[in-house]
Amino acid sequence: MKSAHRYQRLTIAVLLVFSIAALGLSLLIGSVSIVWNDLISFFRSGTVSMTTMVVLELRLPRAFSAFVVGSSLAVAGVMMQVLLRNPLADPYVLGVSGGSAAFALIVMLLGFPFSAVPIAATMGAGFSIVLLIVLARNSGDWGSSRLLLTGIVLASGWGALIGFFLSLGEANQIQGMLFWLMGDLRPEWPGFIRVLVLLAVLIAGFIVARDLDLLLEGDLRARSLGLNTSALRLIILLAASLLTAASVTLAGPVGFIGLVVPHMMRLIIGSRHRLLIPVSALAGGTLLVIAEMIARTVIAPQQLPVGVITSFIGVPVFLYLLRRRGLSIPS
Amino acid sequence: MMRLEVQCLSLRIGGQNICDDLTLNVKPGEVWSVLGRNGVGKTTLLHTLAGLRDPVGGQIKLDGVALNSLGIKTRGQKVSILFQQAQAPISTRAYDFVMSARHPWISRWAGPTRDDQDIVVESLSQMGLEELMHRDVGSLSGGERRRVELAATLAQNAQTILLDEPVNHLDLHYQINLLQGALKKWRAEGRAVVMVMHDLNLAIRFSDHLLCLCGDGSTLQGETSAVATTENLSTLLRYPLQELTLGDRSFFIPA
Numbered sequence: 003m004k005s006a007h008r009y010q011r012l013t014i015a016v017l018l019v020f021s022i023a024a025l026g027l028s029l030l031i032g033s034v035s036i037v038w039n040d041l042i043s044f045f046r047s048g049t050v051s052m053t054t055m056v057v058l059e060l061r062l063p064r065a066f067s068a069f070v071v072g073s074s075l076a077v078a079g080v081m082m083q084v085l086l087r088n089p090l091a092d093p094y095v096l097g098v099s100g101g102s103a104a105f106a107l108i109v110m111l112l113g114f115p116f117s118a119v120p121i122a123a124t125m126g127a128g129f130s131i132v133l134l135i136v137l138a139r140n141s142g143d144w145g146s147s148r149l150l151l152t153g154i155v156l157a158s159g160w161g162a163l164i165g166f167f168l169s170l171g172e173a174n175q176i177q178g179m180l181f182w183l184m185g186d187l188r189p190e191w192p193g194f195i196r197v198l199v200l201l202a203v204l205i206a207g208f209i210v211a212r213d214l215d216l217l218l219e220g221d222l223r224a225r226s227l228g229l230n231t232s233a234l235r236l237i238i239l240l241a242a243s244l245l246t247a248a249s250v251t252l253a254g255p256v257g258f259i260g261l262v263v264p265h266m267m268r269l270i271i272g273s274r275h276r277l278l279i280p281v282s283a284l285a286g287g288t289l290l291v292i293a294e295m296i297a298r299t300v301i302a303p304q305q306l307p308v309g310v311i312t313s314f315i316g317v318p319v320f321l322y323l324l325r326r327r328g329l330s331i332p333s
Numbered sequence: 334m335m336r337l338e339v340q341c342l343s344l345r346i347g348g349q350n351i352c353d354d355l356t357l358n359v360k361p362g363e364v365w366s367v368l369g370r371n372g373v374g375k376t377t378l379l380h381t382l383a384g385l386r387d388p389v390g391g392q393i394k395l396d397g398v399a400l401n402s403l404g405i406k407t408r409g410q411k412v413s414i415l416f417q418q419a420q421a422p423i424s425t426r427a428y429d430f431v432m433s434a435r436h437p438w439i440s441r442w443a444g445p446t447r448d449d450q451d452i453v454v455e456s457l458s459q460m461g462l463e464e465l466m467h468r469d470v471g472s473l474s475g476g477e478r479r480r481v482e483l484a485a486t487l488a489q490n491a492q493t494i495l496l497d498e499p500v501n502h503l504d505l506h507y508q509i510n511l512l513q514g515a516l517k518k519w520r521a522e523g524r525a526v527v528m529v530m531h532d533l534n535l536a537i538r539f540s541d542h543l544l545c546l547c548g549d550g551s552t553l554q555g556e557t558s559a560v561a562t563t564e565n566l567s568t569l570l571r572y573p574l575q576e577l578t579l580g581d582r583s584f585f586i587p588a
Contacts, residue, residue, distance in 0.1 A: 209441070216433050219425070222416060226383055227489070228409025228437040273424050 013271050017284040021069065024291040028065040029058060032298055060189040068294040068308065069287035070192035071249040072259055074200050076286025077207065078245035079260020080279055084214050085238045086134070088149055089268075090323060092261035093127070093246045094316075096153030099255035100160030101130030102247050103183060104167075111167050120195070123247035130156060131239055185256035185309020187294055196248040203241045204283060210234060211276035218273070256309045258316020259286050265323060289315075334397055336361050336525035337382065337412075337493050342391035346377050350550035355391070357544065357554065359493075361523035364516055366536035366557075369546035370570060375529040376417055378546065379495045382527065383414040395493055409437030413491035417498050417529075419482055427473070427481045428466045431456055434485035456487035459515075461507075475502035483511065494519060496528035500535065512539040533570075534584050537561045545569050561585070 044054070075093060082091040082098070093099045105126025106119050114122075138152040168179055207214070213234050216224045224231050249256065263286040264278065271277050290308065293315070297306040339357035344350075351374030359365055367375045380386045382393060384400045393400040395411045403411065413434070425433075435449045457466055460480040465473060470481060479502045486494060500508040516539055519526055527544075530536035536543070543560040545553040547569060553560060566585055567574045573588040 212433075212436065212439070212441075212444075215425075215429070216436055219430070219433060220419065222380075222385055223419060225385055225405070226409065226412075226414050226416075227434060228406035230405055268424065272426075274429065 010271060010277055013277075013281060014284070017281060017288065021284050021288040021291070024288045024295075025065050025069065028068070028291050028295040029061050031295055032057065032061060032302070063191040064187050064189045064294065065291055067190060067192040067252055068187050068290045070196055070200060071187070071253045071256060072263075072290025072293075073283040073287040074196070074203075074245040074249040075256060075259035075290070076263040076282040077200070077203055077279060078242045078249070079286075080264045080275070080282050081203075081207075081238045081242040081245070082131070082260065083264060084217055084275075085131070085235060085242065086138075086149060087218060087220070089265060090150060090261065090320070091153075092258060092320075093242065094255055094257035094259075095157070095261060095320065096130075096134055096149070097155075097157030097160050098127050098130040098134075098242070098246050099250050099257070100157045100164070101133075102127040102243075102250040103255050104160045104163045105129070106247075106251055107164055107167050107179075111170065120247060120251050123251045124243050127246040127250070128239060128243035130160070131242060181307050182254040184307035185254045185312065186307040187253045187297075190252070192252060196252060199244050199248045200283070203245055204280060206237065206241065207279040208276060210237065211274070211279065214238075214275040215273070254307070254309065256290070257313050258320065259290060259312055261323075262312075262316050262319045263289060265319065334361075335359060335394070336363075336396060336523075337527065338394040338397070339382070340392045340394070342381070342393065343389040344374060344377060344381055345389050346374055349374060351377055352546060352552055353550040355552055359525040359527060359542075361492075361525060362520045363542060364520060364526040364540045365528070365542045365544055366540035367527065367529045367544045367546065368533065368536060368566075368569060370548060373546040373548045375546060376497055379414060379497050379527065379529060382493075383412055383495055384408050385414070406437050409489070409491075411491055412493040412495065413486050413489040414495040415482055415486045415497055415499055417501065419478070425470050426467050427457065427462060427470055427484075428453060430470050430481055431485045431488050434489040437489070452488050452490065456484040457481075459487060460484040476504055476507065479503055480507065483515075487515070492524050494524055494526045496526065498529055498531050500530075500532070508535070533566065537585070538582065 078093050078098075079091065082093060082096070083089055085091070093102075102123045103126070106123040109118050109122035110116075133156060134149070134152055137156075138149040164183060168176060168183075171179060213224075213229055216227060216229050217231060217234055221231050264282050267278055267282045267285055271281055290312070293311040294308045297308045297311050300306060300311075335358045337357070337359040339355055342352060342355040342357075344352050344355075349372075367378060369375050377386065381388050384393075384403070387401075395403070395408075400408065400412075431453045432445060432449065435445060435453065439445050439449060454466075457463060460483055462477070462480055462484060465477060465481075470478060473481065479499075483499065486496070500511060503511065512535065516526065526540075528536075528540070530540075537557055541557055543554065543557050545560065545565070547553065553565060553569070561583070563574055563576045563585065574585045575588040577584045577586060
């Protein structure tokens with residue numbers, strides 16, 4: 003047991019180093035590179051050249067946003083996997099991000115005040131998850147094929163709705179919207195509320211970690227062992243919706259982070275949520291910071307939406323998982 | 334005092350009448366078997382006794398306290414249920430699976446104590462699972478997994494124990510081991526055991542009382558020696574049976 007603890011601490015330490023390194027690196031790398039001397043003089047005298055200043059002002063908030071979005075999506079993935087008892091659950095694949103984006107877009111285009119957008123995005127995500135639960139529920143258990151098919155159909159439904167509303171938009175808005183829909187990070191700070199949502203879910207996740215472990219063992223067993231599963235489900239639903247909405251309103255529907263990251267982390271540290279949740283948050287953040295860096299540099303000076311990069315990573319992993327696990331819950 | 338007390342219980346599932354006005358008193362140290370044909374609602378009855386399902390009418394008491402007035406965690410300390418088939422989790426070690434049966438006893442803030450860990454290890458070793466403790470439950474065979482589930486039942490340490498086909502998938506020596514060893518221990522500790530058994534002769538051999546669900550809502554209950562007659566059992570299973578005697582034990586086989 004001792005060595006297990008050391009291993010866990012080591013994993014967290016390594017991930018912390020990775021995330022800080024990724025954040026640092028993403029400030030330095032880009033179409034305009036920052037010269038080391040500039041940084042050194044910044045730390046010495048607090049002054050930097052104009053270029054460096056501009057670059058930092060653009061890159062720092064974006065890198066930070068990437069981290070928050072990546073963390074949120076990874077944790078949302080973990081939550082949905084518990085809720086649906088399926089390791090393939092992911093906000094993007096199952097159309098939850100799509101629902102969130104569609105609601106946000108509709109509210110925007112209908113001319114509601116801007117403050118209504120995050121609320122609509124949260125409702126869209128929650129509504130999507132509830133739809134999934136209602137439509138894919140199969141005599142008390144979750145069949146993967148049914149869940150995936152339902153999710154994919156819902157996702158394409160949301161996609162059609164989004165397409166409909168997009169075509170009503172004005173031509174000069176369309177490229178921006180299209181980029182946003184592919185998952186795009188702009189040079190913006192993530193905003194206080196999003197960070198707060200993430201921290202709140204991380205803390206709540208820590209408190210109910212053992213309950214989440216138990217819920218994975220099935221509803222009946224969890225109830226027979228003294229767990230109020232309906233209350234816990236509601237908490238998970240709320241957490242997953244808020245996290246999805248927070249990241250969709252900031253960066254659009256970025257795909258596969260919620261699928262790839264928890265899967266990798268389970269392989270490394272096992273499936274106990276007390277550890278899985280914080281570790282997934284760190285790894286998800288790091289992964290998206292790196293993906294964002296790649297998106298900025300691979301065809302520089304042009305930029306790719308970061309969602310394109312995450313899909314390039316996510317699609318093969320998803321197909322591999324699907325092939326290895328087959329279409330049913332292992333029993 | 335009764336461990337498990339059932340008063341005027343009525344149960345229905347999908348139009349099927351499982352029992353009407355069932356009254357049942359299980360004393361500490363008694364072992365009951367529930368008998369009946371496929372689909373008469375044995376599992377539903379067990380789930381209801383565990384508080385996982387609301388009856389149409391009637392009341393269930395554990396140690397004199399109404400089941401539905403117990404907090405959900407207290408209920409988990411008082412009654413445990415071994416399911417006929419467990420849902421497999423995404424991935425979990427045998428040790429963690431058994432530890433999760435300690436959930437009703439573990440404080441949210443303090444986490445598992447040394448005692449909890451000792452109980453889990455002891456339960457695993459009673460089921461002969463020391464070697465498999467750190468294996469993923471999903472990688473175990475059906476019988477091994479059943480033993481992990483039984484170890485979890487031991488670890489939960491409830492006074493009322495409900496078992497749905499406990500010897501499913503088990504090798505012969507584990508079947509007899511469990512029924513002889515565990516039941517003897519539970520009897521001595523004053524626990525109450527209600528189990529659903531598929532094998533008529535095992536049920537008769539190892540339980541001191543029988544409860545028969547006839548399928549039309551009526552029931553038949555009593556001490557095993559009084560209930561287990563060729564006539565009763567033939568009617569219950571709707572197939573003629575024949576009694577064979579070997580030493581002082583009776584066996585029932587299809588005629």
